[in-house]
Amino acid sequence: MEWRYAEASYKVIALDAGHVCQNLYLACEAINAGTCAIAAYNQDLMDALLDIDGEEEFTVYLAPVGKI
Structure with missing residues (x-):
């Protein structure tokens, strides 16, 4: 990320982590x-x-994952 976004990379990393986790929630529900x-x-x-x-x-x- 740093080579592409320089000092803004920390924001992009946080956004990407949020997107991944959101998809994990959706996959778990499925x-x-x-x-x-x-x-x-x-x-x-x-x-x-x-x-x-x-x-x-x-x-x-x-984000731990387990059966409910």
């Missing part, structure tokens, strides 16, 4: 599953769990 968007989490712990560096790659949004 298969009678549930999800819950989570934006409040420990950044360092989540990046470590996903084995990403937190600099070039980082967690933006969480």
